[in-house]
Amino acid sequence: MNIARHLALVDELCFRPFPAEHCPSDEGTAAPGYFTAVLERSHGLGGRDPGERAATVEQYEKVRDALYERLAPRWGETDPYNLQTVLLRTEREEIPEPWAGLSARARVAHLWEAEGTGRWVAVAVADRDETDEVLLLVVVTQEAPP
Numbered sequence: 001m002n003i004a005r006h007l008a009l010v011d012e013l014c015f016r017p018f019p020a021e022h023c024p025s026d027e028g029t030a031a032p033g034y035f036t037a038v039l040e041r042s043h044g045l046g047g048r049d050p051g052e053r054a055a056t057v058e059q060y061e062k063v064r065d066a067l068y069e070r071l072a073p074r075w076g077e078t079d080p081y082n083l084q085t086v087l088l089r090t091e092r093e094e095i096p097e098p099w100a101g102l103s104a105r106a107r108v109a110h111l112w113e114a115e116g117t118g119r120w121v122a123v124a125v126a127d128r129d130e131t132d133e134v135l136l137l138v139v140v141t142q143e144a145p146p
Contacts, residue, residue: 003063003066003067003070006039006063006067006138007067007070007071009027009037009039009138010067010071010121010123010138010140013027013035013037013119013121013138013140014114014117014119014121014140015117016035018030018031018032018033018034018035018142019031019032020032025037028137031097031098033097033141033142033143034097034098034139034140034141034142034143035138035139035140035141036098036101036102036137036138036139037137037138037139037140038135038136038137039063039123039135039136039137039138040060040063040135040136041133041134041135041136042056042133042134042135043133050130053127053130053134056134057125057127057134060125060127060134060135060136061125063136064110064123064124064125064136065110067110067123067138068110068123071110071112071121071123072112074115075112075113075114075115075121076112078110078111078112080108080109080110081108081109081110081111081122081145082107082108083102083103083106083107083108083109083124084103084107084108086099086100086102086103086145086146087103087104089146090103090104095146096143096146097143098139098141098143099141099143099145099146102122102124102126102137102139104128105124105126105128105129105135105137106124106125106126106127106128106137107124107125107127107128108124109122109123109124109139110122110123110124111145113144114140118142119140119141119142120139120140120141120142120143120144120145121138121139121140122137122138122139122141122145123136123137123138124136124137124139125137
């Protein structure tokens, strides 16, 4: 875990040009209009020891919250963004990416409009699928949240 490195990546993604088509990136995936970067990865914890998985989720939530503490002075304090609501809406309406995908993976995100960039930044712990590894994600997108 390296908060300074995570913050540097967030800053870079706020200004990096989006690709013309969906593709893998060094940090995760990239697509027209958004990046999804993996900041931390549990490396195969899915389906294993529930106690170990819960401890990893708790650790990643602390890192997510530490990132919030550093980004809030820059972009403003915000309430957690409930991705469960977005997930429920995907059943009735077309929710654009990256929000539909993020809501399928995570329950809550810290979210900001990155002032002066025209982009939105979300930091979330992807732990919804208990058979998959736990991820700490950052999403940078030009698509406003639904």
